[in-house]
Amino acid sequence: MKRIGVLFGVENSFPGALVERINSIHPEDIEAEFVLTGSIALDQPSRYAVIVDRISHVIPFYRALLKHAALQGTVVINNPFWASADDKFFNYAVALSVGVAVPPTVLLPHKDRPNDTSERSLRNLEYPLDWDAVFKAIGEHGYLKPIDGGGWRDVTEVRGRAEFFRAYDNSRDECMVYQKAVEYTDYFRCYVVGQSKVRVMAYDPRRPHEERYHARMPRGLAARRLLRRMERDARTLCRALGYDFNSVEFGVENGIPFAIDFMNAVPDTDPRTVGEKNFNWVVDQMARLTISKAKRPPRRPGPDAAKLLVPAGEQKLE
Numbered sequence: 001m002k003r004i005g006v007l008f009g010v011e012n013s014f015p016g017a018l019v020e021r022i023n024s025i026h027p028e029d030i031e032a033e034f035v036l037t038g039s040i041a042l043d044q045p046s047r048y049a050v051i052v053d054r055i056s057h058v059i060p061f062y063r064a065l066l067k068h069a070a071l072q073g074t075v076v077i078n079n080p081f082w083a084s085a086d087d088k089f090f091n092y093a094v095a096l097s098v099g100v101a102v103p104p105t106v107l108l109p110h111k112d113r114p115n116d117t118s119e120r121s122l123r124n125l126e127y128p129l130d131w132d133a134v135f136k137a138i139g140e141h142g143y144l145k146p147i148d149g150g151g152w153r154d155v156t157e158v159r160g161r162a163e164f165f166r167a168y169d170n171s172r173d174e175c176m177v178y179q180k181a182v183e184y185t186d187y188f189r190c191y192v193v194g195q196s197k198v199r200v201m202a203y204d205p206r207r208p209h210e211e212r213y214h215a216r217m218p219r220g221l222a223a224r225r226l227l228r229r230m231e232r233d234a235r236t237l238c239r240a241l242g243y244d245f246n247s248v249e250f251g252v253e254n255g256i257p258f259a260i261d262f263m264n265a266v267p268d269t270d271p272r273t274v275g276e277k278n279f280n281w282v283v284d285q286m287a288r289l290t291i292s293k294a295k296r297p298p299r300r301p302g303p304d305a306a307k308l309l310v311p312a313g314e315q316k317l318e
Contacts, residue, residue, distance in 0.1 A: 002049040004290045005035035007062060009055035014269040014283065018052065021287040030294050040065055046072040049294040052245075052286065054266050056080060057150070073299045077244045077290070078265040087147040089177050091241065091263050098240050100233045101258045103180040106134050107147070112173045134178060135161065141181045146174045150264070152205075157181065182258045184251035186218060186226075190234040191267065191278070192246045193285040194292075198231040201278055203249070213275050222255070230257050237262050245286065 004022055008015040015034065022032035035051060046069040053076055056062035066080040095102045109125055144167045145155040154174060156167040168176070189203040202215035218226070234248040237259060247267035250257035271279035 002030045002294045003047055004030065004032040004294055005048040005051045006032065007035040007051055007053050007055055007066070009059070011054065011270065013271050013279070015054060017279075017283045018286055018290075021283050022291060025287060025291065027291045027295070030291060032290070037065060040068055044068075046074040048074050049298065050075045050077065050290045052077050052290060053080065057083065057266055075293045075296075075299070077293075078246070079242055079244075082242050083265045086241070086263055086265075088145065088149070088261075088263050089147050091237075092177075092179075092259075094240050095237060095259050095262070098236050100237055101256050103182050103258050103260070104138055105177050105179040106137055108134070108144075108168070108176045108178055110173050110175055111168055111171045114173045131161075138178050138180045140164065143179050143181060144168060144171065144176050145179065146171075147177055148175075150266075182251035182253045182260065184253050184258075186252040187215070188230060188250045188252070188257070189213075190230060190248045190250070191282050191285075192234050192238045192243070192248060193282065194244055194289040195238045195242075196235060197285050197289075198234050199278065199281050199285075200227050200230055200234075201274070205249075210273055213273060213278065226252065226255070226257060233257065233259060234262075244289065 006015045006019055019032040019034065022030070030049075035048070048069065051066060051069060051074055053062070053066055056066050063080055063084065066074075066076045067084075070076050070080060089105065089107045092102045092105045109122075109129065113119075113122065140160050141158070142164075143155060143157055144164070146153065149155065154171065156170075158164040158167050164178070187203050187205060189201050191197075191199040191201070200217075201213055202217045204212050204215040207214070217223075230248075230250050233250070237248055238244075238246050241262070243265065245265075245267065246262060247264040248262040249260045251260050252258070268274060269279060269282055274282075
């Protein structure tokens with residue numbers, strides 16, 4: 001019997017619905033369950049063919065557990081090695097390299113030195129920083145955001161240098177990026193499952209959280225072309241980054257969809273916010289994806305952990 005495990009924390013709806021949906025399909029010799037674990041020995045084999053991870057980004061013990069399971073041959077969604085290494089600035093660089101439109105973005109040094117460092121630790125850093133070059137590249141209306149943030153944590157919209165420097169001064173020892181603001185007329189969030197299935201959802205980040213998915217989808221020929229482009233770009237990004245489950249956000253300015261946020265290894269799946277139709281779609285697609293991966297011959301365990309770090313999608317883009 002092959003097992004599909006779901007590892008989760010405070011959320012209630014998605015994990016239970018996913019386990020129930022997988023088991024309702026009655027796949028032969030496959031069963032889904034919640035992961036239950038204690039301490040892990042070095043030579044302990046993983047009991048799961050597939051694990052869906054919804055919590056390791058905030059629990060280091062779980063992240064280590066998942067890396068160990070992946071080394072034993074378990075398919076982890078999403079790849080815990082890659083999720084540990086990824087950051088937003090690299091995401092934007094990848095998008096640029098594969099032809100997906102992204103706003104101009106600059107990586108900034110820490111405002112405050114990281115813990116246990118001194119001025120000598122930053123001897124390779126230019127000082128004073130060429131702020132005129134930063135504003136020439138981005139302009140004075142933009143967003144400061146952490147390179148590894150999520151859920152809009154520490155994201156600040158700034159208009160003008162005074163607001164920028166107030167926000168930057170408050171960024172503490174976070175490593176930040178400064179990104180040009182997209183003056184969007186429409187905004188969308190896309191679920192991407194298995195690097196191929198895409199569901200485009202109208203989304204308005206300016207509304208209260210529980211109302212953001214109430215925006216209307218556009219209609220007409222131009223809208224259909226726009227939707228096709230976003231579907232294509234979302235697939236391209238997830239294949240390049242190796243994410244099997246992700247959400248990709250686009251802000252549309254002058255008809256061009258700019259990829260704004262696509263480092264979401266644990267995308268929002270709360271039916272109270274995303275809505276029942278979107279929730280049911282993602283549960284069904286994730287059930288089918290995990291069953292498909294569980295049916296494949298198990299990957300042979302081995303010591304070459306470095307290969308686990310490489311996004312799986314890179315090979316598809318060669």
